[in-house]
Amino acid sequence: MVTINIWGALRPAVNGAASIELDATTIRDLFEKLEAQYPKTLPYIEEGIAVSIDGTIYQDSWSHPLPTDAEIYLLPRIAGG
């Protein structure tokens, strides 16, 4: 199980929780389980969610592993100039 921290605007989609536990081993796995357990997150996943693993933000890497003791944050995808 990994602990996933949720940013404010996504919390309503996970029943208001600031963090949730998921049995996920990779980023792809995380999104699949997030959608399965919290269907309201789907529009956000489609819009793009970035995953911060121990402070490094991954925007695309599905295969990246999620160590169980890692600090994981979900963040909206960001744009730059």
Next chain:
Amino acid sequence: MLYESPQTTEDAVELLSKSKGKVHVLAGGSDLLVRMKGGYIEPDVVIDIKRIKSMNTIKKTADGFLIGAAVSCARMADHQALCKAWPGVVEAASLIGSDQIQGRCTMAGNMCNASPAADSVPAMIAAEAWALVQGPRGERWVLVEKIAKAPGVTTLRKGEVVEAILLPPKYKKSGDAYLRFTPRTEMDIAVVSAAVNLTLGAKGVITDARVALGAVGPKAMLVKPAAKAIVGTTLDDAALAKLAAAAAAACDPIDDKRGTIQFRTKVAQVLAKRAAKIAYQRAGGK
């Protein structure tokens, strides 16, 4: 559109009188071409006056400096005698746009464009400059402050063209100055401007003065009460305060993208005072 480049003033007047449709004079082009680009005007005829010899010279005469209507502001700045006699006017002309614009723009064009914010116009008004107007019925002399009527509108009649501007000879113990306020150092339009031209008598007492303000009304204006406020003084603090009050009283600006009524009125006073101090110093006052 028809492009004409007459060689003489007579030809220019004839073209202006006889051409049909919307006829525009091209001097420096720095306003005309901008308005064409924006689609605000679509001339049928453009008459380029830059090939007219008499309009391309600066002549020093007994009556003063006769500056041809097609003389660029950059050329004015290169004329040493003119710079020495009328530093305020030359500075004003040199503030229009950039070096690139300076290479093209002319004082006559600046005046005929009739913008209340035209930089050279208050300086010319303070200098008591005259415009030499040529038309189908011959020439006439018009004080510069009488050329603009309203924003973008002049008192010139059909067929008339300005051939030159006459700046009076430099009087002894006189000095002029022009200041404008712009948020940037360059490439800007005056939000407010002030020009002062004054002459000193004995003991540094001002015997004669002309004060003009720009961008605080529908056209650049001569402010007689402001001049009156400093004549007979040595430009002490009391005189400066009266000058500022008279300038403020004359202001009738608008709120627009470049400034507010309040700001323009306040800064007109500041600039009038600062310009007066520079002119006073240039006239030899302490």
Next chain:
Amino acid sequence: MSVLVNSTINGDNVSFSCDADETLMDALRNRVGLKGVKEGCGTGDCGACSIRLDGALVCSCLVLGAEAEGRTVETVEGMSNGAELHVLQTKFLEHAALQCGICTPGFLIAAQTLLEKNPSPTETEIRYALAGNLCRCTGYDKIVRAVQDAAVVMKKGRKK
């Protein structure tokens, strides 16, 4: 209507025809093929189209093509001497006085005009002389330094 214009452009006799209301900038770009003349605004506010007309620095967007009749025109394309770059061009490269480079031709022409007139300008004089050329990338720092450096080199070259 169309007008035929004969000019000396970068030292060569060139004839082109353009519309009577066409700017010299458009004519140089589209009729003569000198694309180094850039359009940033078309209203004389950015200096990207700077050229010299009979030696005077002007914005070519504020000149009609027809006005070039019988006159000489200098653009950035004529700045180098064959394969040998002008000192200003070299110094702009060395100092990285350009990022995107769209304003560079205009800056070069303006700087050349300045240094021919005033071989030892102060920083303030350089800044005011280049105020008609907008650059959005560099903050002007490296442009001013390049012109300062070029002035030194050009002066040395004259002394020789």
Next chain:
Amino acid sequence: MNKETKFTERTFKSVGTRPVRPDGVDKVTGRARYGADYDMPGQLIGLMLRSPHAHATIKKIDTSAAEQLPGVKAVVTSKDLPDLTDGDTDLKCILENSMARKKAFYDGHAVAAVAAVDMPTAKAALKLINVEYKIHKHVTDVDKAADPKAPVLHKDCFTKGVEPAPVKPSNIAASSEFGHGDVGKGFDDADFVVERNFRTEQTHQGYIEPHACVASVSPDGSGELWVCTQGHFVFRQQCAQLLGMDMAKLRVTSSEIGGGFGGKTHLWLEPVALALSRKANLPVKLTMTREDVFRASGPTSATSIDIKIGIKNDGTITAGEATLRYTSGPWKGSWAMLGAMTAFACYDLENVKTTGLEILVNRPKTTAYRAPSAPMAAFAVESVIDELAGKIGRDPVAVRIQNAAKEGTQSSYGPVYGPIGIGPTLEAAAKHPHMSAPLGENQGRGMACGFWFNFGGQSCTHINIDIDGTVTLTVGTIDVGGARASLSLVVAEELGINYEQVKTVIGDTGNLGYNEMTDGSRGTFASSMSAIMSARKAIEELKQRAAMMWDVSVDEVSWEDGHARATGNSNLPPLSIAEIAAGAGKTGGPIAGHTELNADGAGVSFATHICDVEVDPETGLTRVIRYTVIQDAGKAVHPTYVEGQFQGGATQGIGWALNEEYIYGDDGRLQNPGFLDYRIPVCSDLPMIDTQILEIPNPNHPYGIRGVGETSIVPPLAAIANAVSNASGVRMTHVPMSPPRILAAIEEAETTTA
């Protein structure tokens, strides 16, 4: 990514030097081709008709007279761009923005376009198009638009991100919240709390090159697009989707780019140019005038930010809270969200809460502008921190150092930081001679910090070893300010050859796999990561070939200083890259290296700026008289271009702080769509911009590189506001701090104290 992207300490030979860029000579001789500099044979001239109204329903468009004008080859309206967006809301906004459909949402919104044989004919044709509008009430102000009584732009806009979902439509398109701890408790613990509203006006990226493209679509469904863009692969993908074309059949070539700063990450003209070309069956050139650029492309948000920060007498910031309203134009963006994420990112706060609200207004669609949304939030936060430092009688730098985020700090937007540069930039500022230089009358000094995320993303590069041993690197990220030089340096470093032997070119969309834009400060970070991997693959191949030439096992070949060395046999002289390349035909054909990757792990970036200003107390005029930028670059590949990024960003920030703003009339029309009245700084407005580059390696890049392009625009608004406050005694809460605003503030302060 795989682990070899991790940073390893090394001594650089090429990286860190300052050679002339490969595209330089073309740019000083007028040869470089930008968007408007390219012509296709038989090309038509396109022109757009734009709405003069801020908010109007398009009842009818009659194009028949225009179509009949001799020389007109195509007229298009939204009917020629059917909606193929298939539920993709972002793409739908792009479609609606490129050509108004039912409604025109802002002054300048395109409603029709023509393509004709020349410009005069195109202009004449535009005049023949008759559009019937029904004009609605409009709203351009950020606070007025958020008011429940404001005219609503979209009847189907219900605020996203709030529970329960609102039942009434509004102009508040979305809300997003970030933070941790308990701000209420934090404020209770504070000795001083400052609460203020800050406003910033809308600015434009102000690139000198207006948007331009040439499009050609053939009846067989293939097409070409030449365009000035920050991302031709993204443009291709979106254009192909909008036009219903096969992506592989649309070849997009990026021109040289005359500045972008975020504004060229977005499609404006391109779908229309393609639609015109498709209809006319001829190439079409479509360019914007400067007026079009201001009215109808990429401005940043106007903002209104409520902020509250508490501090203890000992200097500890106990809580920070902000509600940030950002305009996003007529469609939802993520601009307020970015403001909410970045606002407090410089600090280590126990209690922090931010809420970003996306506000719809009748202004052009907001687009990214260099570290989008961060400058406005930093303006509010850094101004209040300065004020709080004053309240407790402490030095503002010291207070910031005390509260600065560091490795292990939980950021205000969530994740914990790795090694970061905010502390070191502040320490450097404290020691900088600028900080202690004397000041004159009416002068004041200010400083402020800034943060930007930076990102990486999809990148694809290709290296060819040519038979003379020179090397071509092909990248898919466009070069906005010297990236080709930096990437050549990186490849030279990796291969152990000279910079002069490497030529970096930007491939078109047919040459490489998909590349994301040059945005988010990713160009050098991501493409260099990919280029290093491509070089390493090429080295493997070079070693193979050397092994073959020597007839030894590849395990016995090493690569060093551009040469293969036979490790097991010292009698064999090393083979240079040129020697190996010359024999490539006999050893297996061309030698190349190719990489595609997701460059994740872009290191976050911090900067501290110091500035001195002089304020004329009689006119409110502010001059910047000294300016210093201190920023972490991770590793400065080409230090001169890094400095250039710092200086350029700071200068854009200075313009924003002092004079740049969109001014709308009561009629909802933009009053200053030109460089005369949209006042970007000119050369004589500025001092030299001093720079200090710090190098705190990014652990997720082989060379430690971080993006450097954006952060430098973040601190100036606040740094100047703080300096103005110290110079004139007035706290400015409205940007730009134009002379009328400063003078009014000075007069108000005089009246209050009198």
